[in-house]
Amino acid sequence: MTDALTRETSANLLDLAGLGDLEALALIGLSKNAGKTTILNHIITAWHETGQTRPLALTSIGRDGETEDIVSGRAKPRIYIPTGTLIASAEGALQRSDALLEILELSNVRTAFGEVILCRALSDGYVELAGPSVSDEIEVITRLIRKHEPESLFIIDGALSRRSQAGSGGIEQIILAVSVGTSLVPDDLAEKTAHAVNLLQTPLIDEQKLQLLSAAIAENPQARGILLSKGNERTHYKAVQLPSLVGFGQEISKEIKKNTFLLFLGGAVTDHVVTELLKEAEFANLTLVVEDGTRLFLKPETMRRLKHRHVLLGTLNALNVCLVCLNPTHPNGQTLESTPFLVALRQKITTIPVIDLGPANR
């Protein structure tokens, strides 16, 4: 809905999210059809209208920008890019794009839709983004983009988290998309969004722990779990190799000792995983570390139980949510009045701008 409130904020989108000086930005949705592509289209328009000189460089984790959502079959907004934009997308997706694209580089990154190719748009036009399927390969794409357009704003539709690697020290910026599909009750949606923002912004662990853990990860890049424990004079670590975290909680919890002060888990940390860990009495008074905030899938109740045990959460890479965007259209097609949702969201989330950008002009 483009009411007065949203129109005003739409023009200030770049300022609100602080995009003017950013190098990279990730768009993350709280649910499917949360409106990430709409946000992307808004950013592109705002970028173009404000006469930014730096080009945009776009890719996605997995596939996006198709005319139809593969899951729901509902029409999805396409991405309309201006001349000069760089895109990294799979061959198959490029064939369905209508902008005139100049091929700059073949990435050797393969997806189900073919190799990811880096192109520059020589005309305006619609594109479909289907980038690397795993976030590790984003590194390859980032390198290629920086080679051709070192100054560009690189936007990734999807999480840009790097697996098991301590961050470069920089904080990754995120725009979070939320839809009324998550809850039709404004206060409830606000509660859930605030919780998600909280998890995404889980802070970086302190420098000393970061150094110890980074060294242990470097020696055991495949380990699912790493435990740091205080010894007599020095810190010891134990690496646990597991096929996944789910179903192997006990394998990790049995390694937790009284002097364990840090537990790193690689991969998604869910309520189920934490419940398994909580069965172990020694799982207390320590820091539970994940790669970044996108790896945490925990209900408020689980967070309370962790707090009760004095278990703190920490990350290897800090994320910063710079903007929350509301999509008032329910996945069933019904569009609701956004004002009550915005009011509720802004009450709960006071430090981050919350806006409804309205439908993109596409």
Next chain:
Amino acid sequence: MQSSVMITSELLQQVGLPAVLEATHCRTPQGSRQKNAARVYGIDNKADLEQELEAVDNLVILIRKKHPHLVETTTQLARLRELRGTFSRLEHGTLLDDTEFFELKGALAIFSRLSKVVAVTEAAGVSFKDTSKAAKMLDPAGKKNPAFHIYSDYSTTLEDIRSRKSVLEKQISKSKGADRKTLLTRRAMVIDEEDKEEDRIRRELGIKLAESLPQMQHNAEACGLLDFRLAKAELAVRWNGCRPVLVSKTQPAILTYITHPLIATHLEKQGQEFTPISIEIRRGTTVLSGANMGGKSVALKTIFLGLLMAQLGYFPVCESLQTPLYDFFAFETSQDGDLYRGLSSFGLEAIKIRDHHRRSKTQNGLIIMDEPCRGTNPGEATAIVNALSKSYSASDCSLVIATHYPITPLEGIRFYQIRGIRPEALAQLPPLPEEPTAAEVDKHKRSVGISGLAQPEMKQDLTRVRRIQNMMDYRLEEIDGSHAVPSGAIKIAELLGVDEELLREMKTAWQEEQWQN
């Protein structure tokens, strides 16, 4: 005709050829393909093999000199992608997509750059054909950048369509609502025209490029050949290999101070050294004898791998090597009986003996047998091994046989033995050496393999075994045929602490045996 290699894949693995191929680092898919299809040059391809060795030798010189052209060569090779699919579609007139045109454009730039590194291409004995006509087609405006799209320069029609589209796009960027929708619909119609014209151009471009297909294919293969030869040369430098000299088939193979590069690396990791060996292999039979633990199997593998590498156009790791070209290579050991398929090991051996013998009547081969008839009763085994030695002694083949059985000297049979441990040195050793020191045990702790898993007592035994190995002189020496069968097994048993009572029995039985003979 190419030479054939008759060896089971497990044994080939043990001999080390797959590891040699793996250590040959090709940079292009074309080079890797040539490596995987590597042929053993036969007598009919002697000139080709000479050319191959010459090329590798020339490249070795350039690498040692750190020739500046090598950097450009390796950079360009590393960028080359697989082109077979694109070539095949071009050949069959299938419409190429823009990615394939981009790939071709990239490849043509690589060909052009490589054709300029004359020092390297001449050394490697490869030549590039002129493909500038094709390159120009993919860069109609002569911009010399690697990017590609269907350029407006290809047709005035396309140029016109795109300028109309561009006008519309400018209008679209300033419009909103219904106007925008109308403009987008109009744009979609122009895009339809653009798509059709682009496809027409792609088709035309494909037909024109197909005219240069033979030159492009030639160049892609040249890249592969250059890559493979360069990889062989880099390996030769890394391993300090030596160019083999090819001699006529009546002349012997002479291997001087040859090393097995992989076993040597393995030993190095354990802080030990490989003893290079020297041997002359003439037509006829060469018998290799030596005490247990003397390294007969390693010597045979070293000889086989060295001669095979030479005939594959590789540089064996030695001081010098001359070899005739063998029509076939065979390596047999009675250890590789296929228990799983329920075949008896002697059954398999008999089949191999039969086949090689038949083949030897018309071809000259290098046949290596590591302790044939090991599991057969000694009387018959001695008879079989003697018959084999005698039969091959008069043939055009070279049979190298390691055996413990006594072989009757004959013309055409030469004898080598591994020096081993001098009997005096052996006799002077105390029967059961004192417990290995903690430092000695500790020294072997870090070594890989079985010892890493062994229990403490077993570790002590392994240390003792190593101590004996350290006394071994692994060099080969030619001896006359009337030598005694090498002994020393009982002494080794003694050194390893076999109980006195059992040892006494062994010694008595051995004395009786010698007395009877």
